[in-house]
Amino acid sequence: MREVAIMGIGQTPVDEHWDKSLRDLAGEAIFNALNDAGRHTVEGLYVGNMMSGILSKQENLGALIADWVGLKGIEAAKVEAACGSGAAALRMGLMAVGSGLLNCVVVVGVEKMTDGLPNETTAALATASDADYEAAQGVSFVAINALVMRRYMYEYGWKHVDFAPFSINAHLNAVHNPYARLQEAITEKDYVKARMVADPINLLDASPTGDGAAAVVLVPAETIRYNKKPVIQIIGSGAATDSVAVHARHEPTWLSAAEKSALNAYSQAGLGPRDIDLFEVHDAFSIMSVLSLEACGYADRGQGPRLGLDGEINLRGRIPITTMGGLKARGHPVGATGIYQIVEVVQQLRDEAGENQVDGAKIGMAQNIGGSGSAIITHILKAF
Amino acid sequence: MREVAIMGIGQTPVDEHWDKSLRDLAGEAIFNALNDAGRHTVEGLYVGNMMSGILSKQENLGALIADWVGLKGIEAAKVEAACGSGAAALRMGLMAVGSGLLNCVVVVGVEKMTDGLPNETTAALATASDADYEAAQGVSFVAINALVMRRYMYEYGWKHVDFAPFSINAHLNAVHNPYARLQEAITEKDYVKARMVADPINLLDASPTGDGAAAVVLVPAETIRYNKKPVIQIIGSGAATDSVAVHARHEPTWLSAAEKSALNAYSQAGLGPRDIDLFEVHDAFSIMSVLSLEACGYADRGQGPRLGLDGEINLRGRIPITTMGGLKARGHPVGATGIYQIVEVVQQLRDEAGENQVDGAKIGMAQNIGGSGSAIITHILKAF
Numbered sequence: 001m002r003e004v005a006i007m008g009i010g011q012t013p014v015d016e017h018w019d020k021s022l023r024d025l026a027g028e029a030i031f032n033a034l035n036d037a038g039r040h041t042v043e044g045l046y047v048g049n050m051m052s053g054i055l056s057k058q059e060n061l062g063a064l065i066a067d068w069v070g071l072k073g074i075e076a077a078k079v080e081a082a083c084g085s086g087a088a089a090l091r092m093g094l095m096a097v098g099s100g101l102l103n104c105v106v107v108v109g110v111e112k113m114t115d116g117l118p119n120e121t122t123a124a125l126a127t128a129s130d131a132d133y134e135a136a137q138g139v140s141f142v143a144i145n146a147l148v149m150r151r152y153m154y155e156y157g158w159k160h161v162d163f164a165p166f167s168i169n170a171h172l173n174a175v176h177n178p179y180a181r182l183q184e185a186i187t188e189k190d191y192v193k194a195r196m197v198a199d200p201i202n203l204l205d206a207s208p209t210g211d212g213a214a215a216v217v218l219v220p221a222e223t224i225r226y227n228k229k230p231v232i233q234i235i236g237s238g239a240a241t242d243s244v245a246v247h248a249r250h251e252p253t254w255l256s257a258a259e260k261s262a263l264n265a266y267s268q269a270g271l272g273p274r275d276i277d278l279f280e281v282h283d284a285f286s287i288m289s290v291l292s293l294e295a296c297g298y299a300d301r302g303q304g305p306r307l308g309l310d311g312e313i314n315l316r317g318r319i320p321i322t323t324m325g326g327l328k329a330r331g332h333p334v335g336a337t338g339i340y341q342i343v344e345v346v347q348q349l350r351d352e353a354g355e356n357q358v359d360g361a362k363i364g365m366a367q368n369i370g371g372s373g374s375a376i377i378t379h380i381l382k383a384f
Numbered sequence: 385m386r387e388v389a390i391m392g393i394g395q396t397p398v399d400e401h402w403d404k405s406l407r408d409l410a411g412e413a414i415f416n417a418l419n420d421a422g423r424h425t426v427e428g429l430y431v432g433n434m435m436s437g438i439l440s441k442q443e444n445l446g447a448l449i450a451d452w453v454g455l456k457g458i459e460a461a462k463v464e465a466a467c468g469s470g471a472a473a474l475r476m477g478l479m480a481v482g483s484g485l486l487n488c489v490v491v492v493g494v495e496k497m498t499d500g501l502p503n504e505t506t507a508a509l510a511t512a513s514d515a516d517y518e519a520a521q522g523v524s525f526v527a528i529n530a531l532v533m534r535r536y537m538y539e540y541g542w543k544h545v546d547f548a549p550f551s552i553n554a555h556l557n558a559v560h561n562p563y564a565r566l567q568e569a570i571t572e573k574d575y576v577k578a579r580m581v582a583d584p585i586n587l588l589d590a591s592p593t594g595d596g597a598a599a600v601v602l603v604p605a606e607t608i609r610y611n612k613k614p615v616i617q618i619i620g621s622g623a624a625t626d627s628v629a630v631h632a633r634h635e636p637t638w639l640s641a642a643e644k645s646a647l648n649a650y651s652q653a654g655l656g657p658r659d660i661d662l663f664e665v666h667d668a669f670s671i672m673s674v675l676s677l678e679a680c681g682y683a684d685r686g687q688g689p690r691l692g693l694d695g696e697i698n699l700r701g702r703i704p705i706t707t708m709g710g711l712k713a714r715g716h717p718v719g720a721t722g723i724y725q726i727v728e729v730v731q732q733l734r735d736e737a738g739e740n741q742v743d744g745a746k747i748g749m750a751q752n753i754g755g756s757g758s759a760i761i762t763h764i765l766k767a768f
């Protein structure tokens with residue numbers, strides 16, 4: 001496969017964008033990415049999105065968005081893997097350019113969640129779980145994650161407050177990210193006292209929904225090798241799945257798909273967990289950060305919370321995570337999230353992360369999780 | 385890019401499968417394809433589907449179906465391009481194997497339309513049109529196609545009955561296809577007298593909905609080159625888009641995306657319309673067969689109906705189309721259709737089409753259309 005690099009990045013703030021439609025948001029991110037890349041056109045467009053059919057009564061997003069950004073005619077399609085849709089679309093773009101079929105593509109992740117009423121959004125999110133065996137029982141998506149968190153706490157003896165550092169770190173990093181939905185720091189006291197959503201997940205364990213879009217422009221690495229900007233190359237990409245229904249898994253507190261996809265990405269990149277300078281984890285819920293870190297080799301089984309308590313996840317720690325706020329504070333516009341993560345890794349590797357810069361970051365990883373761990377895609381990027 | 389071949393095919397009958405769920409159907413097609421390929425496993429699964437979120441309250445189909453068929457852990461994602469979802473998923477599979485990232489994948493198209501009430505299905509189909517500028521006006525998907533057909537008849541002076549040969553041919557070919565939903569021949573009298581749906585489209589201009597799934601197994605061509613079965617290789621693949629809203633197109637009676645995607649596929653294959661032995665067109669409505677044939681170079685602009693009237697589209701004609709019944713009579717389970725077309729081309733190229741065999745077929749084409757011509761993917765297959 002040809003080596004593939006990210007030539008441009010773009011994003012919109014994550015917010016309740018009442019004045020912007022699905023295509024407005026996607027267009028804004030794409031124009032930002034094209035401007036950043038210094039290009040006017042691409043040959044293909046892949047859209048990461050999960051819920052537009054239900055919430056905006058709109059499918060066929062590929063053609064719709066291609067036309068909207070003035071690229072009528074180019075190849076376009078939507079890719080869906082629940083909350084992992086963004087990274088799944090990136091992987092399609094990677095294959096399109098890597099295979100040699102196309103020479104330049106844009107991948108946009110977009111979600112317009114305020115097109116639905118709150119109960120509609122909850123129902124739409126539940127389509128990421130098993131409709132026949134989970135959602136049909138009335139269990140919401142957050143409730144499924146709450147069951148996982150409770151089981152994890154029971155098995156390994158952690159208390160709820162032990163998860164606080166993950167939310168505190170994410171919120172702190174969001175303060176200086178102008179695209180973040182919640183640009184405000186929180187304290188451990190805030191965390192402990194937050195309103196309960198689905199016990200033990202409270203409001204400060206859970207990422208906020210939101211409208212947003214993020215985009216990246218992909219080209220063969222060789223075409224930008226002699227530019228002045230650092231070349232950000234995708235050196236590892238791995239995707240894996242697990243049972244959608246959590247009860248059908250051998251071990252509900254272990255993300256086997258995260259492990260598999262990370263191992264694939266490590267192996268492709270020819271490196272391991274110690275070589276990663278920062279890691280954008282999929283902290284839809286604080287328990288997910290913990291499980292992701294364990295599955296990717298940063299902590300022993302059941303010991304993930306230790307990384308937070310020891311300050312290892314901070315910008316100056318051993319493995320900085322959620323460096324621009326993560327899902328928790330930047331916000332989680334579902335199908336867009338995987339591309340926001342990639343945009344943020346690129347910001348770090350380009351030394352453009354401002355106050356949140358991880359010193360000397362050369363290699364970054366992003367892991368996007370669909371469902372409660374059922375569709376997981378890991379990417380490793382490196383600055384050359 | 386590596387050369388990619390189709391090693392196995394599988395399908396379910398198109399029908400109202402009240403006793404089978406989305407995953408049952410997909411699984412049946414995948415098992416059939418794996419059996420046909422003589423394989424037990426694959427490395428990736430791509431699912432073509434449009435409406436599962438709305439009709440079955442289920443997204444995350446990649447992980448769901450991978451688990452169901454005993455392949456928990458493999459990479460999987462859903463690809464959506466409205467009614468073109470099947471071929472869009474095939475193109476993703478092609479890139480996955482062609483790029484060298486994966487060595488064997490299965491692509492399944494599946495749609496479970498009876499999970500929704502009829503009015504829900506109509507609303508779900510309308511998500512293929514422009515939600516803000518078409519569907520919001522109350523115009524259904526069939527009504528949009530009716531406007532195109534009426535305009536075409538007005539511009540070029542054709543009468544409704546002139547389109548009859550397309551439906552008659554499709555129904556005749558479905559008689560011997562055990563997977564077809566409507567295995568019955570029709571006469572011109574039936575066609576003329578059929579109940580009106582959206583003037584000028586009547587019941588015999590329109591393809592029936594249905595539940596169904598079809599699957600293909602893709603591998604690098606070199607791995608099966610020395611088998612006894614003919615090697616069916618994908619020698620051309622092209623995808624293109626147009627405005628989703630028909631009124632936004634320069635010329636509503638010309639499928640520019642069909643032309644672009646066909647030219648790309650022809651060019652990649654190094655051949656032209658005359659080299660194609662059979663052509664599975666996307667006859668969701670009879671007008672679409674006509675527009676597709678014109679855009680792919682088989683008739684002058686406005687002269688497509690002539691091909692039907694002159695018998696050129698029959699099994700012994702110049703360009704046989706809908707050889708196993710087409711969307712019109714085999715049925716149109718939306719996201720599955722693009723894969724049914726590919727399965728049928730493979731049947732022809734393997735000389736396994738029985739009563740419907742096109743003599744000496746070596747090269748076949750399939751064109752899958754999303755929206756009213758907004759997302760179009762063309763594939764050319766050749767038997768070696």
